[in-house]
Amino acid sequence: MNKPIALAVLILSIVNLPALAAGNVVSIRADSWYPMNGEPGATDPGYMIELAEKVFGSAGMTVDYKTMPWARALESVKKGEFDCVVGAYTSDAEGFVFPAEKWGMDSTTAFVKKGDSWTYNGVDSLKTRKTAIIQDYSYGDELDAFIAANPQAFEKLGGDDALTKNIKKLAAGRVNTMLESATVTEATLNKLGMAGALANAGGTAEAEAMYIACSPADKTRAETLTKLVDEQTKALRSSGDLQKILGKYGLKDWQ
DSSP: OOHHHHHHHHHHHHHHHHHHHHTTEEEEEEOOBTTTBOOTTSSSOOHHHHHHHHHHHTTTOEEEEEEOOHHHHHHHHHHTSSSEEEEEOTTTSTTSBOOSSOOOEEOEEEEEETTOOOOOOSGGGGTTSOEEEETTOOOOHHHHHHHHHOGGGEEEEOSTTHHHHHHHHHHHTSSSEEEEEHHHHHHHHHHHTOTTSEEEEEEOSOOEEOEEEEOGGGHHHHHHHHHHHHHHHHHHHHHTHHHHHHHHTTOOOOO
């Protein structure tokens, strides 16, 4: 091979290295929603991140996980800038590629400041409340429709630390209700040193399945990734490793 050709091949190889490497790196984006997913690089990054590392690691892949506001995470993954989001309901990520295996069950719960005797009694009971919610979250079909029809009753907040801000707003009395996952709220209160500051005012709907959901921009890759999720989630359950991961976060298998 003469020098010009050899140099051209070398340059082409270098140019293609990122593309080759990208195939072995699964990029995951989401806002912090602990214990599902938390701080990147932490010893406890969230059980869904630990599951992803096990699942994709079985195929020689590594996980690139970072946090960003939920709306931006959904949009970026939808465009194909990243591979997947975690902690998604099917109503959150319409059009995404979902595995058959869910990664947990969760339900939206109403929270009030400790000492407030109000309890949730259907969507109409929120009409006289000022309720903190997170921008672009799905709270289930019924609540989503009610929020859209009654925007004056809700305060929406975006950003990666939206839940922490909503908790502090509720504790300070700037709103009198908050909608959020009970599991996530309790974990966040503990992390903030605010355990007992809020009270559970009742669930708003039946539990929904949560998933890792992958980009529809490259369906072949998404289907490869979700197939791995299906195969390896079953394998992790059979080996007992799934419960070991969940146990680290004080959780039990959803099946």
